[in-house]
Amino acid sequence: xxxxxxxxxxxxxxxxxxxxxxxxxxxxxxxxxxxxxxxxxxxxxxxxxxxxxxxxxxxxxxxxxxxxxxxxxxxxxxxxxxxxxxxxxxxxxxxxxxxxxxxxxxxxxxxxxxxxxxxxxxxxxxxxxxxxxxxxxxxxxxxxxxxxxxxxxxxxxxxxxxxxxxxxxxxxxxxxxxxxxxxxxxxxxxxxxxxxxxxxxxxxxxxxxxxxxxxxxxxxxxxxxxxxxxxxxxxxxxxxxxxxxxxxxxxxxxxxxxxxxxxxxxxxxxxxxxxxxxxxxxxxxxxxxxxxxxxxxxxxxxxxxxxxxxxxxxxxxxxxxxxxxxxxxxxxxxxxxxxxxxxxxxxxxxxxxxxxxxxxxxxxxxxxxxxxxxxxxxxxxxxxxxxxxxxxxxxxxxxxxxxxxxxxxxxxxxxxxxxxxxxxxxxxxxxxxxxxxxxxxxxxxxxxxxxxxxxxxxxxxxxxxxxxxxx
Ligand code: CO
Numbered sequence: 001x002x003x004x005x006x007x008x009x010x011x012x013x014x015x016x017x018x019x020x021x022x023x024x025x026x027x028x029x030x031x032x033x034x035x036x037x038x039x040x041x042x043x044x045x046x047x048x049x050x051x052x053x054x055x056x057x058x059x060x061x062x063x064x065x066x067x068x069x070x071x072x073x074x075x076x077x078x079x080x081x082x083x084x085x086x087x088x089x090x091x092x093x094x095x096x097x098x099x100x101x102x103x104x105x106x107x108x109x110x111x112x113x114x115x116x117x118x119x120x121x122x123x124x125x126x127x128x129x130x131x132x133x134x135x136x137x138x139x140x141x142x143x144x145x146x147x148x149x150x151x152x153x154x155x156x157x158x159x160x161x162x163x164x165x166x167x168x169x170x171x172x173x174x175x176x177x178x179x180x181x182x183x184x185x186x187x188x189x190x191x192x193x194x195x196x197x198x199x200x201x202x203x204x205x206x207x208x209x210x211x212x213x214x215x216x217x218x219x220x221x222x223x224x225x226x227x228x229x230x231x232x233x234x235x236x237x238x239x240x241x242x243x244x245x246x247x248x249x250x251x252x253x254x255x256x257x258x259x260x261x262x263x264x265x266x267x268x269x270x271x272x273x274x275x276x277x278x279x280x281x282x283x284x285x286x287x288x289x290x291x292x293x294x295x296x297x298x299x300x301x302x303x304x305x306x307x308x309x310x311x312x313x314x315x316x317x318x319x320x321x322x323x324x325x326x327x328x329x330x331x332x333x334x335x336x337x338x339x340x341x342x343x344x345x346x347x348x349x350x351x352x353x354x355x356x357x358x359x360x361x362x363x364x365x366x367x368x369x370x371x372x373x374x375x376x377x378x379x380x381x382x383x384x385x386x387x388x389x390x391x392x393x394x395x396x397x398x399x400x401x402x403x404x405x406x407x408x409x410x411x412x413x414x415x416x417x418x419x420x421x422x423x424x425x426x427x428x429x430x431x432x433x434x435x436x437x438x439x440x441x442x443x444x445x446x447x448x449x450x451x452x453x454x455x456x457x458x459x460x461x462x463x464x465x466x467x468x469x470x471x
């Protein structure tokens with residue numbers, strides 16, 4: 001019996017996040033959108049924390065405007081976003097009222113599929129996001145609520161662990177489930193085992209998301225498909241491989257004429273490829289694509305470092321002029337992770353563990369400097385870690401501060417009103433308030449630039465440097 005495999009195209013989000021630090025501009029996307037729209041992908045992933053951050057911080061783009069433009073230019077495609085549960089697109093936990101508003105606005109502005117994950121796989125951190133997504137509508141249409149399992153390895157991460165988590169995800173009301181292997185840790189036979197086990201226990205479509213870093217992605221996808229996966233995530237070939245995904249065209253070709261045929265038109269994909277080859281050349285010429293990101297590195301299977309994190313570590317070390325310490329930092333990451341209760345390495349825990357590892361190496365002494373965020377993880381501010389943290393280590397890191405064991409957002413008062421007031425001087429819409437909520441000072445700088453451009457001011461006056469909200 002034929003089973004059509006569906007494809008989620010990641011070229012507008014994860015592919016450029018993995019290969020060029022999320023620097024693809026909207027103007028680079030515009031010419032190819034009509035063709036992407038026509039392919040018939042399951043969805044096109046195009047929005048998420050890093051794209052939002054990069055728009056405001058580096059590209060001087062309003063991320064909401066980007067979303068509305070993509071919506072307008074790809075009227076037939078389902079647009080997908082990646083959402084960090086209670087962290088939304090930012091790096092801390094938000095109160096439920098902000099989260100509900102953000103989910104509704106995302107859907108209203110164009111999102112059709114919301115992929116939600118929690119860095120610690122703590123289901124309590126997903127419930128408000130799931131409920132909000134189930135309530136959200138655009139023109140009477142509801143989004144698909146997809147919940148992702150953050151895949152990782154380590155002593156507690158058995159197949160049973162993932163099956164139990166998948167059951168909780170189904171109970172929580174998800175429409176589909178994603179196995180999110182951001183660090184490229186899946187192997188083909190592990191994928192087969194995992195997909196089979198989840199499909200046997202959970203009655204939801206399964207989407208497979210894995211990166212090419214360690215060179216195994218296409219094999220994992222194929223094994224996953226044979227084991228019952230319904231959807232695979234791929235990237236158009238010019239921005240595939242390396243720390244990105246399996247190439248879309250290759251996977252479509254591999255399945256053509258089989259019971260899994262995607263039904264996607266390969267000649268149309270070749271036209272799209274042509275366009276992205278031009279962009280690829282441009283990014284390489286501009287130095288935006290680092291050759292290291294394009295190489296296969298099975299070391300990921302040892303270091304358990306996702307592509308995005310690897311490029312962040314490299315750029316942090318470059319800034320400190322210590323690029324040569326990358327290997328030491330990569331060895332320190334698993335040690336820090338063990339200390340922190342084995343959090344899966346995905347935003348924000350990947351940044352938190354990564355930055356702490358960089359400090360540990362640069363300072364020449366472990367935990368001589370401890371970031372506020374790392375203290376937060378150890379204290380329980382992000383939720384329950386998969387393995388309890390050693391009380392002695394905790395005491396060393398947070399001193400006598402009280403550990404948190406409830407759902408962290410339960411400790412937060414509603415904060416939307418307060419945020420609205422704080423940025424009233426700058427915000428021109430409710431969407432602006434939500435940008436400000438997540439990126440504080442970075443958003444304010446963007447708003448100021450926008451205002452100055454509008455009124456022809458040189459941008460040198462004003463007090464936008466003033467810290468008015470912690471970022
Ligand atoms: Co990814």
